Amino acid sequence: MAEAQNLPVGSTTAGAIAVAAEADSTVATRMSAPPSFDVADFPVPNGREEEWRFTPLERLRGLHDGTAVATGTGVKVDVQAPEGVTVETVGRDDARLGRAGTPVDRIAAQAYSAFEQASVVTVPKETALTEPIRIAVHGEGGTAFGHTVVELGAFAEAVVVIDHTGDAVLAANVDYVLGDGAKLTVVSVQDWDDKAVHVAQHNAVVGRDASFKSVVVTFGGDVVRLHPRVNYAGTGGEAELFGLYFTDKGQHQEHRLLVDHNEPHCKSNVVYKGALQGDDAHAVWIGDVLIEARAEGTDTYEMNRNLVLTDGARVDSVPNLEIETGEIVGAGHASATGRFDDEQLFYLMARGIPEYEARRLVVRGFFAELVQQIGVADIEERLLAKIDEELEASVA
Amino acid sequence: MATLEIRDLHVTVEADNATKEILKGVDLTVKQGETHAIMGPNGSGKSTLAYSLAGHPKYTITGGTVTLDGEDVIEMSVDERARAGLFLAMQYPVEVPGVSVSNFLRTSATAIRGEAPKLRTWVKEVKEAMERLNMDPSFAERNVNEGFSGGEKKRHEILQLELLKPKVAILDETDSGLDVDALRVVSEGVNRVRETGEVGTLLITHYTRILRYIKPDHVHVFAGGKIVESGGAELADKLENEGYEAYTKGGASA
Ligand SMILES: Nc1ncnc2c1ncn2[C@@H]1O[C@H](COP(=O)(O)OP(=O)(O)OP(=O)(O)O)[C@@H](O)[C@H]1O
Ligand SMILES: [Mg+2]
Numbered sequence: 116m117a118e119a120q121n122l123p124v125g126s127t128t129a130g131a132i133a134v135a136a137e138a139d140s141t142v143a144t145r146m147s148a149p150p151s152f153d154v155a156d157f158p159v160p161n162g163r164e165e166e167w168r169f170t171p172l173e174r175l176r177g178l179h180d181g182t183a184v185a186t187g188t189g190v191k192v193d194v195q196a197p198e199g200v201t202v203e204t205v206g207r208d209d210a211r212l213g214r215a216g217t218p219v220d221r222i223a224a225q226a227y228s229a230f231e232q233a234s235v236v237t238v239p240k241e242t243a244l245t246e247p248i249r250i251a252v253h254g255e256g257g258t259a260f261g262h263t264v265v266e267l268g269a270f271a272e273a274v275v276v277i278d279h280t281g282d283a284v285l286a287a288n289v290d291y292v293l294g295d296g297a298k299l300t301v302v303s304v305q306d307w308d309d310k311a312v313h314v315a316q317h318n319a320v321v322g323r324d325a326s327f328k329s330v331v332v333t334f335g336g337d338v339v340r341l342h343p344r345v346n347y348a349g350t351g352g353e354a355e356l357f358g359l360y361f362t363d364k365g366q367h368q369e370h371r372l373l374v375d376h377n378e379p380h381c382k383s384n385v386v387y388k389g390a391l392q393g394d395d396a397h398a399v400w401i402g403d404v405l406i407e408a409r410a411e412g413t414d415t416y417e418m419n420r421n422l423v424l425t426d427g428a429r430v431d432s433v434p435n436l437e438i439e440t441g442e443i444v445g446a447g448h449a450s451a452t453g454r455f456d457d458e459q460l461f462y463l464m465a466r467g468i469p470e471y472e473a474r475r476l477v478v479r480g481f482f483a484e485l486v487q488q489i490g491v492a493d494i495e496e497r498l499l500a501k502i503d504e505e506l507e508a509s510v511a
Numbered sequence: 512m513a514t515l516e517i518r519d520l521h522v523t524v525e526a527d528n529a530t531k532e533i534l535k536g537v538d539l540t541v542k543q544g545e546t547h548a549i550m551g552p553n554g555s556g557k558s559t560l561a562y563s564l565a566g567h568p569k570y571t572i573t574g575g576t577v578t579l580d581g582e583d584v585i586e587m588s589v590d591e592r593a594r595a596g597l598f599l600a601m602q603y604p605v606e607v608p609g610v611s612v613s614n615f616l617r618t619s620a621t622a623i624r625g626e627a628p629k630l631r632t633w634v635k636e637v638k639e640a641m642e643r644l645n646m647d648p649s650f651a652e653r654n655v656n657e658g659f660s661g662g663e664k665k666r667h668e669i670l671q672l673e674l675l676k677p678k679v680a681i682l683d684e685t686d687s688g689l690d691v692d693a694l695r696v697v698s699e700g701v702n703r704v705r706e707t708g709e710v711g712t713l714l715i716t717h718y719t720r721i722l723r724y725i726k727p728d729h730v731h732v733f734a735g736g737k738i739v740e741s742g743g744a745e746l747a748d749k750l751e752n753e754g755y756e757a758y759t760k761g762g763a764s765a
Pocket of ligand 1: 524525526533551552553554555556557558559560569602684717
């Protein structure tokens, strides 16, 4: 259940479990238009729509109203893949694009309507990679619309690390297509410079008995709004969606998740944790889980925790669980937002530990459990170093 | 020889938009090697004294002085006080999620000693100290105080006392919530530290039973925010028999 301990001023935490009939799924009706690949099917948002009400439209640099224009250069994508992996650059008409999901809001549809080239990364069936595939997206001040597909054949195994750095205005769709029994871990790191704007929809379709693990790490950017979504193509699929964000002064970081249990006997586990510091740091977390009527035997849990380190930061956290069948293994959600605990700080300092070090211990501790679940050693270390860097910046 | 001197200490807290004076002129001198028991009824201000000495931000010192070997303690931050040699074993130790006991102890020892202890000797030192306190080795991997029973929390406080070797140890109701076996184990831990002769101990308690294990040199009765009577160990026997009534009903209570 939603709980609020020590809720910082202005923050909200809400939670709902709805038992709904199929026809009036609120997850679907809350959107201003049905999913579509065509931007013209979506009205220009005015900020009052349910899916836009937390987002500062005026900072989206025109991605939402059609005024953003691709610059042709200024955002570079570089894919490093181990042997056995196929990396292709394809045009708009490639049949492999758009199979994992359809854009659900205007910016995702804008990206789909405007991209010129897409990257398609394919891991053949039964190929287990020992090295990660690394995709570097580096902004040099340009505006771009992107599309990326990562496809794993049946029983293939891969780790993909997508790194976003530099300064860019980027709208993108990313498709993850997992064949039967495939195992995919994707780490998407948003380590943008301060001015970047990044809006993206991530669609995963999880094959029969396949496992998908998504780790979303957001540190940088002026506005980052990500929409990780999962659905299943067969029974026995598993999805783990982990997220970690560190929202600084003035930053808007929004993560909107949907797990659509559209097949029976699938699992999902969603854990997002964020730390916030500084005036007008704003984190938004929306966690939608839909258990469709046919999805018997579903097992799902979602959780969002926020640690507010200073006054002036704001969190909006909304877990939402919608259940259309009673024949499930388990379904739960939790959301909590709390201030940095001064008693913890006192306890550590009373043992001689200087204030900065004590804060570092507590914040690292807050994230530790989640970091340990990433399972990619160099990323874990980089994350811990990044957390330290963020904290250091706040002390300076 | 280390000496903690408290002179005419006045302390207030903010509660319900009002400032409330809790300590009303505390005078006390604790020398290295000495053990002072502070005994008093609930709400008399014992924990307030302990927290104020450690520098808890909720308590405002409005008058008086506290010095450790002549150095002004009130001017020091919480961590500086600890590094200067003050240690507070808390009545209600705080849970720190995600921070393991072993990481916490090592970070703390590094801060207090001024350099990281050598890993091999350190592991041995912690292991032995834990064994003496009947703490299972698995505690080292658990998060600080998270899910600890009351008795486990107190053992963990005394473990820190043994490892950090302060000049002055303030033990706030270390006996509360302990069964007889745990009380004995914890008291033995305190006594091991006392026997070094290098620590001054301020033993805060509500009950006399811990004084059967830890023999104080001085006993002070605390009531209404200050020390109202001081004596030797025999004063504890008097309190055992007569309780605090004489002090709370008399002029001492505010
Ligand atoms: N942080 C605080 N805010 C408000 N009031 C406080 C605070 N700390 C202490 N007090 C008040 O000060 C008085 C003394 O409290 P304190 O905890 O120091 O007593 P104590 O002697 O340790 O009691 P006990 O034997 O129950 O541990 C009490 O009336 C208490 O309510
Ligand atoms: Mg007390």
